[in-house]
Amino acid sequence: MNIQPALRVRQLPAGIFAELAAAKQAALRAGKDVIDLSIGSPDLPPPPAVIDTLSAAVRDTSQYGYTLLALPEFCQAVCDFYQARYGVTLQSDRHVVQVMGSQDGLAHLALALLDPGDVALIPNPGYPIYEASVRIAGGQVYPLPLREVNGFLPDLRDIPEEVARRAKLMILNHPGNPVPALATPAFFRDVVAFARHYGVVVVHDFAYSELVFDGRRAPSFLSVDGALDVGIESNSLSKTFNMAGCRIGYLVGNPDILAAYQALKGHMDFGLFMPLQRAAVAALTGDPAVLQGQVRLYEARRDALVSALHAAGWPVTPPPATMFVWARIPDGFTSRSFAFTLLEQAGVAVTPGDAFGSAGEGYVRIALVQPPERLRTAAARIGQVLQQTQPLTCPAALPGNAPPPWLP
Template sequence: MKKWRSSRLDKMGSAIFAEMETWKEQAKMRGHDIIDLGIGSPDQPPSEAVMLTLAEAVQEERHYGYPSSQGSLKFREVACQWLQHRFGIHMDAQREIVTLMGSQDGLAHLALSITDPGDVALVPDPGYPIYEGSLVLAGVEAYRMPLKEVNQFLPDFDAIPDAIRSRAKMMILNFPSNPVAATADRAFYEKALQFAREHEILLVHDAAYSEMAFDGFRPMSIFELDDAYDHAVEFHSMSKSFNMAGCRIAFMVGCEPVIEALKVVKSNIDYGVFEPIQIAAAAALEADMKQPFSVGRLYEGRRNALVDGLRRIGFSLEMPKATMFVWARIPKGWTSRQISREILLHTGVVVIPGDAFGEQGEGYVRIALVQPEEVLHEATARIGTFLQGGTNSLFGLQ
């Protein structure tokens, strides 16, 4: 009998996310109220002005036709103005930008746009699951670049074998990063771009967390390097920086041939982002250029609360300089999956095991800053009580 399921699906994603839904239900049956620090979905709405702009735009009948698959010129122009304002870089709104249904849309379809089956792509390990998922769909081989604590979670380009370098078509970098919350400086970007140019590899920079930085740190764009324009693309998202995750809008900028290739794929797949959402997103960017949005300050306070709480209960970790995550090394004697399951079943606190993001994630958990500070204090207190009194239960739950 024929099976109605592609074998590609067996290579995509991590089963842990489905398992965790089961664990949540078990925790609820045990009487725990859930503190979900798993998925990195903002718990705040956009600004009132942005929501009002969206509400007004949806009342206009003319916005209910098919939008352009590459995005409205108005949104693209405002996005380019924001890039100039934020990073001091210039992008052509006609040729060097495409609007996306969230950055995951572009990341999922980029490999289909520029690679062929049998090509190789360099991806971070640990890394955001869609990086490898997109390669499965395109029939492209993933080469995992280990992100290790000893190297500040930066990839070692010198360790990549020559045979891989010669076959690689693109390389995905993500700084500030998910899940490891690492950051990169100008010297690293210069080395990365030099490596990409030398081996004719497209540098794909996912900058979704560029506005979620703390302690005065300002993440840079790859295009602050003048020679990046013909060898790189960069993703920017409205989801995390402007609390518009449910609106599904982002944009990719950079190398014109790559932009055009992605436009071709998108024109055959979708009709673009609903026009009122583009209008609201443009309003958010315009407001940010007049008075910077305070999302970084919100998450900085949450980072402080979570890290301080984890340190008090025995975790050893540094303060991350950006993103909405904390990447925490777990106590010895546990696996990432075991401790995540036990914490959830005993305390109701959801954290994601590091191996969900790649084999280099074993030994860590990712904790999202998606709850108010007082809830984060409660979460660390629960985890502390469990670790102090519950270690004998490591293999006790069925």
């Protein structure tokens, strides 16, 4: 029998990620030492207290029933975390919903909020589930380009009036993947004003809320006056606590938006494994020194990679946050040709920028998912490839992004 998947599945992009994975496999089979900087999966374990709580709860035979909803302790832990980390006051019984990782939340929000034909405003480049979720829901994507000249923030004034009027959803992600730009409170205030004016629901993906460098902090969207009226924030324990494989996260904010999500999700699953919820409570209520340790670790990786790439003749811009360098590629390549050249000739896997949308052309994303020494090796190998591909002009460091003082 010829099985034909539904149109909503057929229209999903097959993905450069599959192509890249196949090329990585081929390089490994050929005996190459591949340094994989293409996937943003944390390479470190969760804090010991989280593993202890998880393993104790797994041995407790009372923990194996359906959970249906989040434990009240989980919702309270999220509220306390938001108060302590972002100065945002939330009510645990109104403003928090649990998700199986933020991918789960983001994947289903568009289904819960959009009718076929509704317009969603999506960052380009952007994390792939934003666009996929809108397409699955039958919505129309209107891309918000993230341009260097605009500090990689969407320019809301560029959105045509008729698009703004039809828009029902806007997704934002700061600091983001693949573009690590931080939002400002002023930008978020403009977003709230725009959302109110046009009746647009805002979803801010805050998955990298805690991976912010150089003593800076990322503002929560909900810290801005009026945000709770128009939107929600999605957050996750995956990156903050290295819990990417034990899937747990949360949506916080406007109760009506959360209720729409819950109404849909109630038909799809029966809640998260109790031991995982208990482990998440241990993470959220644990020693904040863990968070500082994470920041220092990724800062050290960023500094190692960026300074080694500068020394190798590629002056990439150091990211202010996240686990990614968003690097303008040298002249003479496309994002894909550059990524595949690095894989084939340097044995270094990075992700071509256009995998995240058309405005990602001209960039690659390099994930800081290896120790500093390995990142320096990757940079040295990239430098050798760059020397061989003459003539070559590397992009100058960006104005306003002068090399930081820690560079040699």
